[in-house]
Amino acid sequence: MSTKHVVSISSSQSLRMTAGAAPLIYRKNTVLAKFGISETTLRRWMSSERFPRPRQLGPRAVGWVAAEVDSWLEERPVAASTSSHTDD
Secondary structure (H helix, E strand, C coil), X not given: CCCCCCCCCCCCCCCCCCCXXXXXXXCHHHHHHHHCCCHHHHHHHHHHCXXXXXXXXXXXXXXXXXXXXXXXXXXXXXXXXCCCCCCC
């Protein structure tokens, strides 16, 4: 019988998956804190921004594969600098 392990980390921690290990999973509160967004924004991103969909972990639990979330973030455009301040 195979056992799956779910790991939830805070937004300040960084872990990498090792060969043969279960993927790192972000629970909803971790995703919300990582991006500083509301649940409404998360739902909107999933429907319009192609944010990864959560995976069913159990009857009442979902989580996001960390690698998919991190990949989505890396694909986002870098914000343009809006600073017009010069050091003179």
